[in-house]
Amino acid sequence: MNSHDVSALIRAEIEACGTLDQSHNFDLDSSLVTPRRASVRNTFPHPDSPNPRYLDLWIVLEENPGSTEGYIIVFDEEDRRFGLASASSPQPIFLGWHGGFVDTLQGM
DSSP states (O other), X not given: OOHHHHHHHXXXXXXXXXXOXXXXXXXXXXXXXXXXXXXXXXXXXXXXXXXXXXXXXXXXXXXXXTOSSSEEEEEETTTTXXXXXXXXXXXOEEEEEEXXXXXXXXXX
């Protein structure tokens, strides 16, 4: 899977949803970023995981693009699910899974 594939999944889900409830009050168009891989600190480590402290995920949305503040939406291509993380330095911190992109957006 590449960044174009991830973007296409998000666009398809947004189109299928129709009208989005954006009560979180930010600009979705400017917050959607070109998906990029990132190591995200795992707050729910599983001891059987090869690297339980970190998750290799796609960052697809930044509440405050270019900042280390606010929420980010991440995507796990293996399990095909989206979740929330907190933008922080030096690494984002994973907060939990929400399912689809729209569900995660509404969970912000």
